[in-house]
Amino acid sequence: MPFYTSFQVTKTKNSKMIEIRILKLDGQIPDRMCEVAQQCFGEDFVNRQILQNTWRNCPLGTRVYAAYENRELLAFNFFLAHRAIIGGAPSLVFQSCHSGTSTSARGRGLFSKIINYAKEDLALHGDYIVGFPNDKSEPIFLNKLGFKAVPLTRIYIPCTPASLSVLLFDINAYDRAKVDQSLVRIDQYAAAHWKQSEQPGGIIIFEYEKNFIWGRPFERIVLGRKLIFFDAGGCELNKPLLLKKTLESLRRMHGVDVVRFVCSADSLLGQTWRWQLGGDKTEPLIWFPLRKNLSTPKFDVYTGLKDVY
Numbered sequence: 001m002p003f004y005t006s007f008q009v010t011k012t013k014n015s016k017m018i019e020i021r022i023l024k025l026d027g028q029i030p031d032r033m034c035e036v037a038q039q040c041f042g043e044d045f046v047n048r049q050i051l052q053n054t055w056r057n058c059p060l061g062t063r064v065y066a067a068y069e070n071r072e073l074l075a076f077n078f079f080l081a082h083r084a085i086i087g088g089a090p091s092l093v094f095q096s097c098h099s100g101t102s103t104s105a106r107g108r109g110l111f112s113k114i115i116n117y118a119k120e121d122l123a124l125h126g127d128y129i130v131g132f133p134n135d136k137s138e139p140i141f142l143n144k145l146g147f148k149a150v151p152l153t154r155i156y157i158p159c160t161p162a163s164l165s166v167l168l169f170d171i172n173a174y175d176r177a178k179v180d181q182s183l184v185r186i187d188q189y190a191a192a193h194w195k196q197s198e199q200p201g202g203i204i205i206f207e208y209e210k211n212f213i214w215g216r217p218f219e220r221i222v223l224g225r226k227l228i229f230f231d232a233g234g235c236e237l238n239k240p241l242l243l244k245k246t247l248e249s250l251r252r253m254h255g256v257d258v259v260r261f262v263c264s265a266d267s268l269l270g271q272t273w274r275w276q277l278g279g280d281k282t283e284p285l286i287w288f289p290l291r292k293n294l295s296t297p298k299f300d301v302y303t304g305l306k307d308v309y
Contacts, residue, residue: 019068020117029055032073040100054078054098057197061092065118067110075101075110079118083187092126093184097307115145123290130287132306147286150264150299152279157259159251162244171240174272185300188212188234195233195304204254208246210238215304217256227257233304266298
C-alpha cells in the first residue's frame, strides 16, 4: 500500500522530476524521513523521538508533505492543524514545522516547492499558515515565500505578590481585545492535550474557575534565591477578574513564583500587559493567508506550539 495520498510532479533547476506527496499519517514514520532528520538535526534529535512523537500524536487534520525523486524522500515539512476561532467562527490554522532536506539535495529549492504546494492544498482546509522559523529559514519565508512576521514579546507574571500582577493587567483592554473580529484564537485546551500526549509527565495543565494555563515548571536562581518559574505554553483567561485568585491557586498547588509567557506581540496578553520585554528576534511568529480575502489578523499565539517546546 502506498503511504501517500496524492502528489504533484514538478521540476528543479537541473530539470530532474520531483514529486511532492501528501503522506499518510498512519503506521510507522518512514525510515528515510528519520535519516534526513538526523542529517539536519543530529542523532540526538532522532533518538529523543521528537519527530516520531509528532507523527504519532499530531492534531487531527495535520498534513505532511515530502519531495521525492526516483522514489527517494529528499525533503519534508509538517503542517500541524490547530483548532482556532476567527471572528467567532471555528477554523483551522496550520503550523509549519519539522522541515528537513537531505544534504545531497540542498540548493535545489525543494523547501520552497513544498511550501508553495502546501499553500494551494491547505487553502481547501483552513485560513492561515503560521510558524516559528529559525535564523536559516526565516529569510526564505519572508523574502521568497511571501510570509509576514509578527514580533514576539516576553511577559513575566508574578504569583507572589499576585496583587502586583493585577496592577500590571489592563483588564478593560483585555475584554475589548477578546471581541476583536480580526483576532485568531488558538484552542489552547486542544494544544495543551496534544503537547501532553507528546510529553507524558512533562506538561502541567492547570485550571481555576474556567481560567486555564498550561506549561512546565523550571527553577532559576534570582538574587541568590531559588524561584520556581512556570514556562507557560498558552492560556485562556475566560474570567480575567479572577486573575489574582488564579495565580494564588497556581502557587499553592505547584509552588510557582512567576509565570513566563512568550507570545506574539498582538496576542491578548501582548495587547494588555503593561510591562513586557522583547522576544527572540531571530524566531518571530510568521504567517501567510491562505485566501486573498482574509484581513490582516492578530494572532493570540504562544510559543508552547513550537515543535521544540
